Amino acid sequence: MSAVASEVAPSSSHVLADHTTMRVGGPAQRFVTVATTDELVDAVRVVDEADEPLGVFSGGSNLVVADAGVEATVVRVATRGITVESQDACSGVSVRVAAGEPWDAFVAQAVDSGWIGIEALSGIPGCVGSTPVQNVGAYGQEVAQTIAQVRTWDRAAARIRTFSAAECDFSYRHSRFKGTRMPARTTGDDVSAALGGLSPRFVVLDVLFQFALGDLSAPVAYADLARGLGVDLGARVPLTDAREAVLDQRRRRGMVLDAPDHDTWSCGSFFTNPILPVERMAQLVERVHEVAGAELTPPRFGAGPGHEKTSAAWLIDKAGYGKGYGLPGRAALSTKHVLAVTNRGGATTAEIVALAREIRDGVESRFGVRLVNEPVLVGVEL
Structure with a gap:
């Protein structure tokens, strides 16, 4: 990456786990921190003009990176003002x-x-x-x-x-x-x-x-x-x-960062709340009644003309994945909130993704709704 090296100085730590709240992810081929807007534009421009792969992130709170890392220059945005x-x-x-x-x-x-x-x-x-x-x-x-x-x-x-x-x-x-x-x-x-x-x-x-x-x-x-x-x-x-x-x-809910609390070693909510056409929501209600009992009804919220939103957390819980599911493993649901997939210490990206995939597939199998991940997945798929 000589074109990049000539104009952009690398940062010392290039292991992405060190810069994400989930604390997983391998190294970037090159890692650069920028402190001003001009530095940010220059860093991005240099890599793009060299026709090389580029990633950009800031706080790392919504990022899950593959254990192998990424063969790219990654720019961390640390601008202030x-x-x-x-x-x-x-x-x-x-x-x-x-x-x-x-x-x-x-x-x-x-x-x-x-x-x-x-x-x-x-x-x-x-x-x-x-x-x-x-x-x-x-x-x-x-x-x-x-x-x-x-x-x-x-x-x-x-x-x-x-x-x-x-x-x-x-x-x-x-x-x-x-x-x-x-x-x-x-x-x-x-x-x-x-x-x-x-x-x-x-x-x-x-x-x-x-x-x-x-x-x-x-x-x-x-x-x-x-x-x-x-x-x-x-x-x-x-x-x-x-x-x-x-x-x-x-x-x-374990949603305020606190290093000693592994419930906060997460990306926050791992899945978004499903938004369904009203006809599809009616089918979900019927499915819940069939498999979980007529006394249970999924939450329903308005979500624009012809659509309703329901709770991903409710679906996860009622599908059998309660708080702390996965413990004592290194990847588990938070003990405070079922929407958070957490790193209990030493978890790999593969373990985090495997748990998220199990939950997504389990909810779909039970209720017919496929949950969508909220974090950005880099080099991995559910």
């Missing part, structure tokens, strides 16, 4: 945030500053640049509700492109950035193909958020959170109260 671009009582505040800023630290700053709209997204690991890609959401909020623009490096066009919120094509845990990958540059390029979501066409440089100003949260939109706060759905509470209540909920 939070800039208030405008602020007034009527229109609120516009804040531009570098892609590598840690997400939860930014949420804490927003709460302290009276910026309303992401307090329910407290405690989520990872960095700001990943949030629009996944359209991160929790406890009744989605990041799409506060994003005004996403500025990216378009690798295919080799130029900066800025997308308005409407152009991001946000939907449940999805966006145009997640759905648009960099194509393999050479026909049959297995390395580039294996990188999948780690090799996006659009590399997020920074995100412009638009917040309302005030002391009270957005209306509480999640039933468990409302109960924890002792308020009705739709109520507004002090921003700090909302944040602390969310952090409490997440800690009880």
